Amino acid sequence: MKNNFRNIEDTRITISELMLPSHANFSGKIHGGYILKLMDQIAFACASKHSGTYCVTASVDTVNFINPIEVGELVTMKASINFVGKTSMVVGIRVEAQNIQTGFTKHCNSSYFTMVAKDDEGKNAKVPGIILNSKNEIRRFLEAIHRNDTKKNRLEKFNRENFSPENHIDELRNYNVKIDL
Template identity: 55%
Template sequence: MKQFKTAAESRLSITELMVPSHSNFGGKVHGGHILSLMDQIAFACASKHSQRYCVTASVNRVDFLHPVEVGDLLTLKASINYTGRTSMVVGVRVESQHVTTGKKRHCNSSYFTMVAKDENGKNIAVPGLLIQDEQGVRRFARSKFRKEAAFQRDTQFDSSSFNAADYIRHLTTENVQVHLK
């Protein structure tokens, strides 16, 4: 296995027709169906990069920018943005296309942290990322700083060291009442 791989070596794209069985009660394609497709392509991309079975460790926020209609073609694109020792961040972009007008819309993007596993289910090292352009540097750096910010946020609000008094003043403009006992 190579020690480093380019993002292009594991980049994937899939397109699927959205049918009525994918719709929610409002007649739009169910967000859960789209998330499932996103997870599948993130798995495939990470597994292709690492040549290992991979599992989803976390999903960065997902904002649904535009509804997807039944009858639209949904295209998902996945690429490795970051590699750690055993983990990878896979960027997933989702676009819908109206079949008769050809109009395309960016529906959402998200970042899936995937971890490679060996035959015994233990984390295993993955090839590093060989970056060849500024866009690759931007994506790698963004993922690195997003990871660091998440760690800081998690430790800042850890229940063992959290002091509510330090944060109550930040809640005064929110739709909440605080009555501590």
């Protein structure tokens, strides 16, 4: 590893692709799975550019499909490193679609991909740190920490071996469920 820290700006990636009829689902909108495939590709490119290694997807958090994407729109994806650990990176991705005739642009999706750097033997590899140059970059880094903490807490709270439904029955009273144990 040449440098111990890298600027986020140096590893940002932007891709654009025109959405074709072959990308549409049965309702005529662009298939969410196709968008996820593109997001995985840009996450890989961003993480690999930052780490200088091959990277794999470890998890995908908070995939929110906000607005549908139409056939004929130009989709632009922007990816940047939001967080780095020892061997992993969180890549934040923003997806926008533009009507190329009117110029109207809408935010369609945001997501966070956790990518892990690998060495030539397939083992986890250390990644460079990041230099935070703005309030926005600091906010994104802290948000990633909190998302990770929330995930760990959820996994601990609902661990199969320690889970007791009796401790949670009251939580279910306002939901559309019937409990029949």
